[in-house]
Amino acid sequence: MTLSEKSAYLKGLMDGLKLDKETDEGKMIAGIVDLLQDVTASISDLEENAIAVSDELDEIEEDLDAIEEYLMDEDEDDDEYDEDDDDYDFADDDGEDFDYEDEVVYNVTCPNCGKELELDEETILEDSIHCPQCGELLEFDFDEDDEEDVEE
Secondary structure (H helix, E strand, O other): OOHHHHHHHHHHHHHHOOOOOOOHHHHHHHHHHHHHHHHHHHHHHHHHHHHHHHHHHHHHHHHHHHHHHHHHHHHHHOOOOOOOOOEEEEEOOOOOEEEEEOOOEEEEEOOOOOOEEEEEHHHHHOOEEEOOOOOOEEEOOOOHHHHHHHHO
């Protein structure tokens, strides 16, 4: 039996007993039955609200799960970082691909003709090259101590 049914039953008993509502005891019993009906109505409203809130929370949880799944699928499509790979392919805002490499470029000026050259570390480690403009032999003395100075 629900609270509403119990409250209605007690009101029916009170009416069936034909209690005199003018006596002190009758007034008190009528007041208690009215209070029970009000409390029962409030509790029924609270139960309905709790069910509605629970349903809304379930829907929100489903929406969040869908959003999380969507975001996780996007992350799987992105390029993953590979620590063993020194060459990474990325796309800029225009969608064009470009490479990031862990390559250091050195600017060297030929003392003979003044041409500025951009040389990679591998070329510098060869100890010397000929200037492409004037043919002057450019010699390099490169050791790891120099590399630490450049990186700082």
